[in-house]
Amino acid sequence: MIQFDHVSKKYPDGTNAVNSINLHIKAGEFFVIIGPSGSGKTTLLKMINRLIPLSEGTISINGKRISDYDIHELRWDIGYVLQQIALFPHMTIGENIAIVPELKNWEQDKIKKRIDELLEMVGLEPEIYRSRKPHELSGGQQQRVGVTRALAANPPIILMDEPFSALDPLSREKLQDDLLHLQQKIKKTIVFVTHDMKEALKLGDRICVMKNGEIVQVGTPDDLLANPENEFVRQFVGDKHEPVFREFNLQNLIVPILEERETEATISASASLNETLELLTHHDQLAVEENGAIIGMVNRQSVIRQLAGTMQKEVR
Secondary structure (H helix, E strand, O other), X not given: OEEXXXXXXXXXXXXXXEEEEEEEXXXXXXXXXXXXXXXXXXXXXXXXXXXXXXXXXXXXXOOEEHHHOOHHHHHHOEEEEEOOOOOOXXXXXXXXXXXXXXXXXXXXXXXXXXXXXXXXXXXXXXXXXXXXXXXXXXXXXXXXXXXXXXXXXXXXXXXXXXXXXXXXXXXXXXXXXXXXXXHHHHOOEEEEEEOOHHHHHHHOOEEEEEEXXXXXXXXXXXXXXXXXXXXXXXXXXXXXXXXXXXXOOHHHXXXXXXXXXXXXXXXXXXXXXXXXXXXXXXOOEEEEEEOOEEEEEEEHHHHHHHHHHHXXXXXX
């Protein structure tokens, strides 16, 4: 879907923001880019829709270099959600959402139907919110509108640059949950930048960890937790959250086995988080054994979601 080949960005002052990146983002994937300030994650994101020009290398979308696209068509086909919600204050919510469909010359009936469909999808009643101005909405509601505006023309790719970082913890967690549920329906290719490992673990199908303009490790949440590439990743992912590892209890995640089926792997009910993640790196689900009997099963999604949720509570 999105291919980076030896992509670099060097500024006139000599700063190497991104250094010879090779990366493939799959179609329909929720791909999270994370790293400390100055790691190059936002630069990498903005090069996809040519907000920042490349210095070297190529970026391709579906095999076609982004430099070969008309820049307006490229950006119309890529949704973009910012930390600064950036709704036009003098326009209604409906008018804000309609911007790209109108640029693409959609018929008005189709635009109105799309506005209502998207507002309903993010839990905002169209009859109530369609005609309101941005200042009449809370921060969380405005960010929901920002997401709908990015989705308005049904683009295959959505770029999200720390979209929830300015929100309070409760609103942020709710929007994370809503975005996960929304992605299950729309199956877009989402590239999401964050500096928050809790958010990355909760949302990402895969996570790209960056440092000093280079990729340190790319993997699933359980890959990073169970098999960090080096000490930087280990500290960035794990050591900050050591209490979570100590308090982990596999038995809290066990669910019944609803049908008889051959199980690929088993794990003890007293297993540690590291042991669980190591096995889940190779298996989607595990049968849980206690005193020689299978008492239920766990899967990787439940473990990662619980871990991310526990981390979220720690910072409140």
